[in-house]
Amino acid sequence: MLSKNLSLSLYLHIPFCRHRCAYCDFNTYTSLGDLQSAYAAALAAEIQQVAGGVRRPAHTVFLGGGTPSLMAPADLAHILTAVQTHFALADDAEVTMEANPGTVDEAYLAAVRAAGINRISFGVQSAIPTELVLLEREHDFATAVTAVHMARAVGITNLNLDLIYGVPGQTMASWQQSLQAVLALQPPHLSLYCLTIEPGTPMKRWLENGRMSPPDPDFAADQYEYACDVLAGQEYDHYEISNWARPGYACEHNLTYWRNGSYLGLGAGAHGHAAGHRYQVVKQPRVYMRRLQSETPPGFPLSTAVAESHPLTREEAMTDTIITQLRLLAEGLDLAAFAHTFGQSFTEAFHDTAAQLVDWELLTVADGRARLTRRGWFLSNQVFYRFIEG
Numbered sequence: 070m071l072s073k074n075l076s077l078s079l080y081l082h083i084p085f086c087r088h089r090c091a092y093c094d095f096n097t098y099t100s101l102g103d104l105q106s107a108y109a110a111a112l113a114a115e116i117q118q119v120a121g122g123v124r125r126p127a128h129t130v131f132l133g134g135g136t137p138s139l140m141a142p143a144d145l146a147h148i149l150t151a152v153q154t155h156f157a158l159a160d161d162a163e164v165t166m167e168a169n170p171g172t173v174d175e176a177y178l179a180a181v182r183a184a185g186i187n188r189i190s191f192g193v194q195s196a197i198p199t200e201l202v203l204l205e206r207e208h209d210f211a212t213a214v215t216a217v218h219m220a221r222a223v224g225i226t227n228l229n230l231d232l233i234y235g236v237p238g239q240t241m242a243s244w245q246q247s248l249q250a251v252l253a254l255q256p257p258h259l260s261l262y263c264l265t266i267e268p269g270t271p272m273k274r275w276l277e278n279g280r281m282s283p284p285d286p287d288f289a290a291d292q293y294e295y296a297c298d299v300l301a302g303q304e305y306d307h308y309e310i311s312n313w314a315r316p317g318y319a320c321e322h323n324l325t326y327w328r329n330g331s332y333l334g335l336g337a338g339a340h341g342h343a344a345g346h347r348y349q350v351v352k353q354p355r356v357y358m359r360r361l362q363s364e365t366p367p368g369f370p371l372s373t374a375v376a377e378s379h380p381l382t383r384e385e386a387m388t389d390t391i392i393t394q395l396r397l398l399a400e401g402l403d404l405a406a407f408a409h410t411f412g413q414s415f416t417e418a419f420h421d422t423a424a425q426l427v428d429w430e431l432l433t434v435a436d437g438r439a440r441l442t443r444r445g446w447f448l449s450n451q452v453f454y455r456f457i458e459g
């Protein structure tokens with residue numbers, strides 16, 4: 070079997086939603102639903118362009134959004150057939166689709182499974198009605214429970230459930246209730262995200278005009294600590310800062326990101342990292358589709374829809390390696406591999422920063438690896454910022 074180091078991961082962006090949630094700053098559009106089939110055709114064209122006639126090996130595909138579960142099964146099949154035609158997709162490839170619980174029924178899930186989807190990530194977010202209303206999610210928790218049961222009924226058992234903490238008004242009791250409610254569903258994988266309030270979102274305006282009180286980071290840290298303890302007692306492996314998996318269910322696609330591996334970003338607004346380049350595809354779906362009509366692709370890994378790309382400098386590649394691999398809590402940064410790749414040891418290259426972080430008990434350097442400490446898990450963004458600033 071080919072090493073996964075030499076095999077690609079493919080991220081495919083689906084930029085359609087029925088409604089924009091109050092905290093969302095993703096590249097998604099609520100008024101372009103009639104473009105979906107044409108968009109699927111454009112995505113298939115981009116897949117062909119990027120491949121450029123070479124069937125490179127790939128081991129994961131991730132349809133993210135937006136709301137991929139708004140796409141008709143025939144459109145998803147069109148996209149996944151293009152992947153299989155133009156890439157040598159491993160027989161055991163992980164093919165994930167993000168789904169909103171309120172957008173699926175059993176017939177739909179059976180159809181997407183037939184199209185090749187074998188893992189679903191459901192955006193559950195909370196089990197508490199008032200929190201779902203504040204977030205402006207369109208489903209209630211009962212709908213999420215039904216969606217999980219329906220996915221299992223059609224044979225999709227590799228499931229992730231997302232929850233959000235740090236929500237204004239959330240209490241420790243309501244957080245415990247959400248966590249226990251999703252654990253009762255026995256998901257093999259859980260992602261717990263801290264709410265961030267981004268510029269330009271309705272929630273940001275609510276903060277500015279006093280309609281909503283700001284989230285409390287200390288309370289969010291307590292919620293995170295609570296979840297870490299509960300999940301450790303339930304035999305979940307806390308393998309990444311925000312992700313827990315039962316044995317054998319770690320997300321292979323996201324592991325590519327966290328090992329700083331090569332992935333192609335396809336679809337409007339997608340980011341990619343391959344062949345020593347980082348790049349971003351144009352964000353606006355109509356512009357994206359127009360750009361793909363051009364017949365002079367720049368060559369792997371770029372398509373005619375790429376808006377910006379640049380070769381990584383050695384310094385960027387070093388920093389990227391550190392801040393992606395430190396996300397993996399047990400695996401951490403492999404110091405020998407780092408020195409081999411960059412011809413300089415981690416402690417030589419980042420001596421002062423590393424020493425300071427060790428001193429602050431946010432980082433350990435031992436047994437050939439650098440790892441975040443437990444204290445560093447919740448403060449990881451501050452750790453990463455130190456490396457970026459050098």
Ligand code: SF4
Pocket residue numbers: 085086088089090093094095097134135136169192
């Ligand atoms: S469903 Fe997801 S992508 Fe769509 S608006 Fe809500 S948070 Fe954003």
